[in-house]
Amino acid sequence: MNITTKTLSGLTAILLATTSVQAAELTFGMQDNEVSNVYQGAAAFKEKLEEISGGEMSVKLFPSATLGDFKAMVAQVQAGELDMVMTGYPDMSYIIPELKLIGAPYVVKDYAHLKEIIAGPWGQEMDVKFQDEGVKLLDVWYYGTRQTTSNKQIDSIEDMAGLRMRTPNVPFLIAYAENVGATPAPVAFQEVYLALQTNQVDAQENPLPTIDAMKFYEVQDYIALTNHFVASAAIQISADKWNGLSDQEKAWVEEAIMAGGKVSNDITFEAEANLIGSFKEKGLTVTEPDLAPFRAAMKPYYDELEAEFGEGAIAKVIGN
Numbered sequence: 001m002n003i004t005t006k007t008l009s010g011l012t013a014i015l016l017a018t019t020s021v022q023a024a025e026l027t028f029g030m031q032d033n034e035v036s037n038v039y040q041g042a043a044a045f046k047e048k049l050e051e052i053s054g055g056e057m058s059v060k061l062f063p064s065a066t067l068g069d070f071k072a073m074v075a076q077v078q079a080g081e082l083d084m085v086m087t088g089y090p091d092m093s094y095i096i097p098e099l100k101l102i103g104a105p106y107v108v109k110d111y112a113h114l115k116e117i118i119a120g121p122w123g124q125e126m127d128v129k130f131q132d133e134g135v136k137l138l139d140v141w142y143y144g145t146r147q148t149t150s151n152k153q154i155d156s157i158e159d160m161a162g163l164r165m166r167t168p169n170v171p172f173l174i175a176y177a178e179n180v181g182a183t184p185a186p187v188a189f190q191e192v193y194l195a196l197q198t199n200q201v202d203a204q205e206n207p208l209p210t211i212d213a214m215k216f217y218e219v220q221d222y223i224a225l226t227n228h229f230v231a232s233a234a235i236q237i238s239a240d241k242w243n244g245l246s247d248q249e250k251a252w253v254e255e256a257i258m259a260g261g262k263v264s265n266d267i268t269f270e271a272e273a274n275l276i277g278s279f280k281e282k283g284l285t286v287t288e289p290d291l292a293p294f295r296a297a298m299k300p301y302y303d304e305l306e307a308e309f310g311e312g313a314i315a316k317v318i319g320n
Contacts, residue, residue, distance in 0.1 A: 041264025
């Protein structure tokens with residue numbers, strides 16, 4: 001065990017010990033902070049669970065990566081040190097590689113499609129794999145659809161050529177930039193604003209609420225609704241913890257999770273709907289390029305994935 005792991009394990013133990021955890025209290029860790037939409041959903045989950053259980057069940061929230069990054073928290077859930085964790089659904093591909101398929105650009109059309117996939121045959125196969133890893137998926141909340149901002153107008157895929165585009169160090173988002181003709185550029189998230197302002201990069205991609213919160217609109221004049229990735233917040237619970245709950249307790253948790261998801265999703269959908277008008281009022285140009293060529297451009301990346309997971313793997317995900 002290295003020093004970092006020892007320190008993190010010690011911090012986890014101290015934080016969890018200070019919560020006066022009782023048998024009916026759930027601990028819930030996430031990377032998002034207290035002002036995020038998904039945190040508001042988690043707070044609503046906590047409130048609803050405590051209400052419908054008559055106080056028999058409660059939740060202790062650990063936002064802002066207090067317990068480490070999402071991989072550290074997943075490990076804690078697997079070890080029984082933490083009850084619940086929130087991650088992106090495809091982010092779990094580091095332990096369930098098949099989830100790379102649903103992360104590929106344009107495989108998922110929108111949030112309703114994502115929910116349909118997860119509820120369908122392929123999603124149920126993934127559910128078994130989650131549980132094999134000691135985790136049960138309770139729900140997937142909407143995090144936002146990633147769009148592209150730039151310092152020049154994007155009316156078609158041809159306008160992507162040569163753009164230096166900041167992407168996170170995520171294979172499927174790097175593949176998006178590369179396959180539409182841009183050059184992916186690694187820039188830490190907290191440095192994106194300055195990189196755009198100084199023309200170190202020409203473009204970036206994020207959901208509209210993130211573009212607003214990080215004020216990227218101050219240093220970019222154009223937003224193209226490329227809709228290339230539907231981001232999610234997967235709410236997971238330790239399989240052992242779940243199996244140890246009574247049927248009544250499980251029903252309470254499921255009802256409360258649905259209530260929390262509605263709060264989070266409603267905030268995000270409303271924000272996205274309002275932000276397009278808000279950005280236009282700020283003087284930005286918002287374009288809606290034809291996305292068929294963008295989707296077609298992903299074929300080489302799809303071929304890479306199917307070489308790894310088998311011919312027809314992507315069609316299986318979307319039910320074709």
